[in-house]
Amino acid sequence: QVQLQESGPGLVKPSETLSLTCTVSGGSISSSNWWSWVRQPPGKGLEWIGEIYHSGSTNYNPSLKSRVTISVDKSKNQFSLELSSVTAADTAVYYCARDGLPGYQDYWGQGTLVTVSS
């Protein structure tokens, strides 16, 4: 059973960079799946941020592309999210997830709340 766990700071200052890591257990990040980040502002809907393949190939949501970097560390079975120049609008629960084939998310982490505030 694949399990995912997000980790990282729960509070980030405006204009700084949000950094989160997702640790995958019960499966290999080098499988034939892509790995995604999805976020959900408080009381709002889901927004797909982007995804990565173990080769390092990425796809990003055009609305966030200029500020997002997703990377992978196969040795640690982890992938990471960086979102730069954050504002209060980036306050959300951030989820990592495994992509099915293609594009839907079949396994999810529990999510981590990141608040952008000074």
Place this chain on the structure above:
Amino acid sequence: DIQMTQSPSSLSASVGDRVTITCRASQDISSFLAWYQQKPGKAPNLLIYTTSTLQSGVPSRFSGSGSGTEFTLTISSLQPEDVATYYCQKHNSAPWTFGQGTKVEI
């Protein structure tokens, strides 16, 4: 980019009722449509993908249909544990866009 629109945004029904949620895509997405259930404070849970394929472990009272631009999620007999928000998502090509959600209450 393709936009996904769900209707209604919320509904209230009784236990045992048949419930239908609609999702419309702004362009043809063939059969690449997924549905998720999200309960308060929890991560979304995949129910259905490629329009009608039930994810393992999902009760058979959930079903999906449609193609092209119009899709439906049906709960054949609403149960108390089905109280949640439901999201559709296109999965034909990135970006994997979600609908805005439908809140189901009893």
